[in-house]
Amino acid sequence: MKSTFQTIRALIRKDMQIESHTREIFTVMLVFALSILFILNFALEQNVKVRTGSAAGLIWIILILAGQLGLNQIMGIEKQGNMIEALLASPVPRSAIYLSKTISAFVFMFLMALIIHPLYCIFYNVPMISPDFILVSALGCWGYAALGVLISAMTIQTRTRDILLPVLFYPLIIPLVVTTVKLTGSILSGENFSSLLSSLYQILAFDIIFTASGILGFELIVED
Amino acid sequence: MNMQIPKKLKILDWFSFFLILFTCWLIFYKTPVEMNMGLVQKIFYFHVAYAWIGMVSFLVAAISAIIFLRKGLFIYDAVTESAVEIGLVFTLIAIITGSIWARPIWNTWWTWDPRLTTTSIMALIYAGYLFLRGSLDNPEKRRKITSIYSIIGCLSVPLTFFSIRGVRSIHPVVFGGDTPDFNMDSQMLRTMLIAIAVFSIFYIAVMWHRIRLAELKEEIEQLKLTSEEDHD
Secondary structure (H helix, E strand, C coil): CHHHHHHHHHHHHHHHHHHHHHCCCHHHHHHHHHHHHHHHHHHHCCCHHHHHHCHHHHHHHHHHHHHHHHHHHHHHHHHHHHHHHHHHHCCCCHHHHHHHHHHHHHHHHHHHHHHHHHHHHHHCCCCCCCCHHHHHHHHHHHHHHHHHHHHHHHHCCCCCHHHHHHHHHHHHHHHHHHHHHHHHHHHHCCCCHHHHHHHHHHHHHHHHHHHHHHHHHHHHHHCC | CCCCCCHHHHHHHHHHHHHHHHHHHHHHHHCCCECCCEHHHHHHHHHHHHHHHHHHHHHHHHHHHHHHHHHCCHHHHHHHHHHHHHHHHHHHHHHHHHHHHHHHHHCCCCCCCHHHHHHHHHHHHHHHHHHHHHCCCCHHHHHHHHHHHHHHHHHHHHHHHHHHCCCCCCCCCCCCCCCCCCCCCHHHHHHHHHHHHHHHHHHHHHHHHHHHHHHHHHHHHHHHHHHHHHHC
């Protein structure tokens, strides 16, 4: 058990070191997210009501679209120079590879959520900062990363990898997105957090189902 | 493998053909016209049957995918592939027929009702399955990866329904519901059940044909591989 944790930690460190050298994941995601944030300004014009009322949905649309770039790359870096084969040849449990990739993707997504949310509030002048958003973001980003890494592991083996990921991933992630957006919207509109616990448990259940599917399915997907 | 269509399958083809003709006669000539909706309600006998078969087909796909992952036998992958393809066609027809019915009754082609939304998302998920299958070259990988995807797809459908069930539904509940404008008399209910049974028999016939096609394709692939090895 201890060695599995050490393996996961080592694999995450590897991903983070690659990212710190190349800046191909988080930086790209962030710049892309900011671009959408600016495009929204022209789409929404000066309609303050729309900006405030649709804030939860718009923030998550930005995160989902930008997160997809990260998912493409998080498994894609292993494909470059056939690093994935070296990784699979090493005596490392497949579940450890899956969990390390999920944690790395989660870290990138969560950091982006923490940046994009206040930026949305600043750019669109909507006073909606709430600490509860951090918990909801964490749960939403985990579910996104857990299922995203699994689907990304499938699509990197196809001919049309980058195109196929959103086609497969978006319809599957809809239940998580619907619940997370609903919960974020309720928090931002100032509803009492204790009345939203059932939605929170629902996101938690999705996270558990997606993570369990990933741990069980990843080995079958990557093995030759 | 014998290229000839088996005799039993030919009998099933003709049997389902005549049963469908009989069901159409029942629907259009023997079942009374619904009082409030009029003739357009008759589309429901087809719509419910197609929607039912679509859902059952995706369930068949997930179950055969699980068995394939456990046993590794080609036939179960062929069943999954066939069930997804046919299920998708039936689901799309169910969505279109539902939309045609909704236009005069709800005064709109589309509403974001949980059932409509879930069914459409289900169709998108399984359309993805076909894209995934088409872009994987290695047959072993293709079978494993698409099996896992079809299981995850089947898991995601009820989750989607639960996540949007809070939205007020205007979709009539045909069986066991209390929708005031959708109380069918016994004759209508009997026709509905016959239509579901008949189209289920038709589904079995189509599935049989599609599985045979998958087996023939597999045989051609194997022959190609053997001839390439002989050339080498």
